């Protein structure tokens with residue numbers, strides 16, 4: 829989608845600090861980090877949020893979690909949080925599915 833910020837990052841039209849890329853997904857550091865380590869993992873296919881996951885496109889989600897396990901291992905992150913905001917009330921500001929991976933500080937529960 830040409831008007832989607834994250835599709836444009838995947839296409840290289842907007843610069844990002846890439847962590848990882850393969851044929852299905854792309855990972856890059858968040859521009860406004862909320863923890864000492866904060867990166868996003870996104871599918872290359874445009875999916876608007878978790879609420880648009882269905883039988884046709886769900887395989888990429890399992891793949892993304894494999895990638896999160898691999899990247900956090902490589903980065904030495906033993907404890908971390910994976911978050912996906914769905915809808916404006918939950919704080920979603922970019923409507924391309926993404927998983928925040930946050931680590932390197934104490935986390936509170938429940939989240940705000």
Ligand code: AMP
Nearest residue numbers: 844857858859860913919920921922923
């Ligand atoms: P959310 O608010 O859950 O939709 O998450 C969107 C995230 O994208 C926020 O944490 C933003 O800081 C991040 N973000 C927005 N623009 C960029 C960008 N150009 N590069 C990296 N991260 C970005």
Ligand code: ZN
Nearest residue numbers: 832835874924
């Ligand atoms: Zn997109």
